[in-house]
Amino acid sequence: MEIIETIAELRKRLGARRGQGHTVGFVPTMGYLHEGHRSLMERARTENDTVVLSIFVNPLQFGPNEDFDRYPRDKERDVAVAEQAGVDFIFMPTVSEMYPQPVNARVTVTGDVTTKLDAVSRPGHFDGVATVVSKLFHIVQPDRAYFGMKDAQQVAVIRQMVDDLNMNVTIVPCETEREEDGLAKSSRNVYLSPEERAQAVVLSQALAKAKKYALSQSSVTISELKSLLVNHISTAPLARIDYAEALTYPGFREIHTWYPELGTELIIALAVKFGNTRLIDNVILSGNQPFIR
Amino acid sequence: MEIIETIAELRKRLGARRGQGHTVGFVPTMGYLHEGHRSLMERARTENDTVVLSIFVNPLQFGPNEDFDRYPRDKERDVAVAEQAGVDFIFMPTVSEMYPQPVNARVTVTGDVTTKLDAVSRPGHFDGVATVVSKLFHIVQPDRAYFGMKDAQQVAVIRQMVDDLNMNVTIVPCETEREEDGLAKSSRNVYLSPEERAQAVVLSQALAKAKKYALSQSSVTISELKSLLVNHISTAPLARIDYAEALTYPGFREIHTWYPELGTELIIALAVKFGNTRLIDNVILSGNQPFIR
Incomplete structure (x- = not known):
């Protein structure tokens, strides 16, 4: 496994792999890897010849009062976890490598998918996500990219971007990993006091x-x-509730009543704060006749 | 030469070429090809193994009162011109192939480059351009893409997009082709009455x-x-002047005085209407010590 810090070097190395006919699987993360990330890397490992993990805490997707500065980081542990999961390249750029000049070109996603749930309390967040994922896709040019469904709205935003902009990558959504008591695995869980952790269930x-x-x-x-x-x-x-919602999935439309037998998928989604720590989780119901996407 | 109408088919054909180690040159156009386009195709021909021309009148970059419906089209002639210039594939999608659903994801470019000149009289125009060029780049995945400098502001917008979003393509700006009397070649010249044409010089x-x-x-x-x-x-x-401006290039910043010996590039740009036809043209001055871009 190699750690690569520059775009030019990563392109060179991946170009060589692609020249040998390798497929490339990609797991974009903000680091502080947990079981959720590990399952993404392991799935990428089984489905691709070369696996790239990126670790980049993206300032563009944090609001001014959010936790960019205190977002947890642990490079040494991340490297060990990635190596164990069979990653070939860790791409770990600096902020100035990713944003050498003020950002003037962005990817913006409009519509229900970016006006509900997390979009309300985190204005600009999804444009920041779409923009950095677009940049990473252009750098890595993966065949497949892996995302956890804990961030179901993020997955929907990225799918919208990939579809609308004809990006040549398959988005692979992966099930949320959970602690034994059911708490969704998240880098932010580390912020919780023992009391908060117990109640977060x-x-x-x-x-x-x-x-x-x-x-x-x-x-x-x-x-x-x-x-x-x-x-x-x-x-x-x-617990202080930020939102508790149920919307159609993946359209994020508001409805009055859900009829399981109609086959429309429903996302039930939560954002709950414990102290300064904001946790999210969701479940998607398929109904009896799952909607074919 | 082959005419291809679907994204899937074009991807398949270009994938095969790339598998043989071919480089791909790309000339995106709205058709009604003239000498300006021909010079782009010929340059692409000399610099790449495979040359793709796209012909797509992109509704997203036209305003509600602009000439989308009456934009000139001549498929038969375009095909002949492309064949003669040595194009391998003409990509000629329908509007529903390019936009199968309402567009929710877009590329937007902000800053001076999209607030001056054409951006003033054509709000939304450059976001429409950036979005469709982004889509076409994702479909064609060219090594090099060729653009005429008559649309210097468009070239600056596309360069900003490519730089900021790390798109893996080299933008090749090509000099404006002109009629004998100096009029810049443009598909819209066909709209001019003989009197207007004479005065357009x-x-x-x-x-x-x-x-x-x-x-x-x-x-x-x-x-x-x-x-x-x-x-x-x-x-x-x-003639009715829409704008007559001089700004720094490629930054499109306003300045009070230009000093050739400082080496800052200056774009002098015009948009002039004759009847309903709007013509643009520009010249870029390098100063004595051309700014290294």
């Missing part, structure tokens, strides 16, 4: 409850689902 | 005069240059 519990209820009915109103989520999360005294 | 004359004057001085104010342009164009009774 309410996110996955609330989602499981909402899922079970929705699938047991022939129809369910979104307001019922929201009440159920809010009531369960309220059992955790340290 | 004032654009290139005014630019030549301004250039000669600027290079003969040790310093020249932009307002002097503008007066010179306006005065000369006013000798054509049918």
Whole structure:
């Protein structure tokens, strides 16, 4: 495994691999790797000849009052985890390698997918994500790119970008990895105090409850689902709800009532704060006749 | 030479060429090919193993009151011109092939380069250009792409996009081709009445005069240059000036005075209407010590 810091060097090395007929799998991350990332890397390893992991905490996707500066970093541990997962190249650029001049060209994604959920409390976030992923795709030119479904809205934004701009890459969404009690794995979990950590289990519990209820009915109103989520999360005294929503997936449209037998997919999504730490989680319900995408 | 109408087919054919080690040169156009396009295709022919010409009148870059519907089209003649210039593939997609669904992801370019000159009278135009060129680059994945300098601002926008988004393509700007009397070749010249056509020569004359004057001085104010342009164009009774400007190149910054010996490049640019037909032209002055880009 090699650590590469410049775009030119990575292009050179990947060009050589491609010249040997290699397919390239790509896992873009912000580092501080956990089991979720490991499962992406392992899947990429089984499906491609060459695997590239990028570690780049992208300032463009953080708001002015967000945690860019205190976002957790641990290069040494990340390198060990990547090596163990069978990564060939870690791309670890500096901010000035990625943004040598003020950014004037961006990728922007409009529509429901970027006006709901995380877009509300994190204005500009998804344009920052789309722009950096577009840059990384142009640098790595992967055949396949792997993303975790904990960030389901991010996956939808990136799919929209890839489809609309005809990017020649297959987006592979991968299931959320969880702790034993159900908490979705996240680099930000490290911020939680022991008390907060214990109470954070309410996110996955609330989602499981909402899922079970929705699938047991022939129809369910979104307001019922929201009440159920809010009531369960309220059992955790340290939890403050940012949003608790249910929308169509992958369209992120608001609906009044969900009918499982119609086959429309539904995303039930949560963002909950514990102190300064904001956790997200979601579950996607397929209905009885999964919508063919 | 082959005419290809779908993205999938073009990707397949170019993949095969690339598999043989071919480099790919790309000339994106809106068709109604003239000598300007021919020179781009011929240059692409000498510098690449495979040459792709695209012909696509892109609705996204036309404003609601612009000439999308009446933009001139002549498929038969275009095919003959392309064949003669040695093109391998003409990519000629339908609007629904390029835009199968409402466009939600776009490339936007901000800064001086998209707020001056053509950006003022054509709001949204350059985002439409950047978005379609981004799509075409993702489809064709060229090594080199060729653009005419008559559209100098377009070239600057595309360079900004390629640089900021790390697109792996070399942009090759090519000199403006001209009629014998100096009129810049353009698909829109066909709209001109014989009287308008005769008077349209004032654009290139005014630019030549301004250039000669600027290079003969040790310093020249932009307002002097503008007066010179306006005065000369006013000798054509049918001409209505949209803009007559001089800005730094490629930054498109406003300055008060230009000093040739400082080596900053200057673009002197015109947009002039004859009836409903809007013509543009420009000249770029290098100064005595051309700025190294």
